[in-house]
Amino acid sequence: MRTVYYVTALLVVLTISIGGFRGRRSTQPPIEVFPDMNRQAKYKPQAGSKFFADGRADRPLAAGVVPRGRTIAPDPDFLRADNFLYRGQTTSGEFARDFPPELALDEKFMQHGQERYTIYCAPCHGALGDGQGITKSYGMVTTASYHDDRIRKMPEGEIFNTITNGKNTMSPYADKLSPEDRWAVIAYVRALERARQGAVSDVPADHKADLGL
Amino acid sequence: MSHVFSKRSNSLPLQLVLYLFVLGGTVTAAVTYYCTPKYLRVGYAPVQPVPYDHSLHAGQLGLDCRYCHSNVDQSGFANLPTSQTCMNCHKLVKPQSPLLAVVRASFESGAPVPWVQVHKAPDYVYFNHAIHVNRGVSCVECHGRIDQMTVVTHAKSLSMKFCLDCHRAPAQFLRAPQDLYHLAASTLAEQGRTADAARFIQQAKIKPPQSCSGCHR
Incomplete structure (x- = not known):
């Protein structure tokens, strides 16, 4: 009987030697002990497909399709006919000034713009909009500053167009920012520009003490 | 005898x-x-086609998680970035690097970069990223300190118990909205702001389901 215990102990030592401990790094895919229905015959986003020639389950869009939005309810504006809201242009095709009237320019909108700006724009354009983002020291040296007269005087619609389609070394950001996001970002950019131009006389009298003025 | x-x-x-x-x-x-997943999954660090370094991009440069995983707060699925997202910077930053050859080829041909998925829930689990991150569950809660990882490694077990621990007592795991994508931030409970966590749960109507059909359909 003693031998049996010895063999068992040996097996335990062997298992630990081979199996190691929890958290061990491995490049091999995890073993699924009870695979059951873990992997089903269905397509998930960005997954592969053996059916389509390009090997992708996600299908490229056919020419001319428009997104229906994220709501199930029918969206009356789904054709994106509004030139101002979706392209930043006036009816005559020029870049529009100011913001589309259907957007409420309130604090919530501005905060949303700040959040999106910080995620997508600040890495290159910098938190202050001066083109001194973190990527500058890594080789992105041509980033524009919003405080140049050229951009301060640029119609909002033209900035919208730049975000949508990119310009020079800047790639398009239409896949990351929805049209509403883009307008919110532009509102925040305008706020950054205004802040840079600020003077002591802009500070309300009851807040001067807070800033030590 | x-x-x-x-x-x-x-x-x-x-x-x-x-x-x-x-x-x-x-x-x-x-x-x-x-x-169990604590042994089988934790530590999984597959070799990726591009040696993308999260500790450099998310840690050192401070890029927001959503710069690349841009749909995570709007969609159930946390997307991998398009190769154009990489090229936004790498057109000018290290444009000749041989490590980025796969990305450049993908950008030119349109064929996807064959990234290897690290965190893979079973197909009968209907996990929704947007619902979680928009209600105070930070990335770090399930994925660990990605901003410190050179190679993405499966850090948490992601077993059913792991999910239920939080679904049963969400107050201990929630973070403030501005801390969600800052992986070093601690939870509201760890900051001693249990009252804030309770108010957040009430305001955001956080009622994590514990029934089977909450996650399995």
């Missing part, structure tokens, strides 16, 4: 039963230790 069996064999049945208990205990311990 001589003895066929030695006297010792009288205790054999008892010894056998005893041994079976020892064996059963050992096997149970081994299965519990080795056949």
Whole structure:
């Protein structure tokens, strides 16, 4: 009987030697002990497909399709006919000034713009909009500053167009920012520009003490 | 008549039963230790086609998680970035690097970069990223300190118990909205702001389901 215990102990030592401990790094895919229905015959986003020639389950869009939005309810504006809201242009095709009237320019909108700006724009354009983002020291040296007269005087619609389609070394950001996001970002950019131009006389009298003025 | 069996064999049945208990205990311990996600999944760090370094991009440069995983707060699925997202910077930053050859090829041809998925829930689990991050569950809660990882490694077990621990007591795991994508931030509970966590749960109507159909459909 003693031998049996010895063999068992040996097996335990062997298992630990081979199996190691929890958290061990491995490049091999995890073993699924009870695979059951873990992997089903269905397509998930960005997954592969053996059916389509390009090997992708996600299908490229056919020419001319428009997104229906994220709501199930029918969206009356789904054709994106509004030139101002979706392209930043006036009816005559020029870049529009100011913001589309259907957007409420309130604090919530501005905060949303700040959040999106910080995620997508600040890495290159910098938190202050001066083109001194973190990527500058890594080789992105041509980033524009919003405080140049050229951009301060640029119609909002033209900035919208730049975000949508990119310009020079800047790639398009239409896949990351929805049209509403883009307008919110532009509102925040305008706020950054205004802040840079600020003077002591802009500070309300009851807040001067807070800033030590 | 001589003895066929030695006297010792009288205790054999008892010894056998005893041994079976020892064996059963050992096997149970081994299965519990080795056949659960804490052993099987944690530590999985596949070799990726591009040696993308999260500790550089998310840690050192401070890029927001959403710069690349841009749909995570709007969609159930946390997307991998398009190769254009990489090229936004790498057109100018290290444009000739051989490590980025796969990305450049993908950008030119339109064929996707064959990233290897690290965190893979079973297909019968309907996990929704947007619902979680928009209600105070930070990336770090399930993915660990990605901003410190050179190679993305499966850090948490993501077992069903792991999900239920939070679904049963969300107040301990929630973070403030501005801390969600700052992986070093601690939870509201860790900051001692339990009242804030309770108010957040009430305001955001956080009622994590514990029924089967909450996650399995």
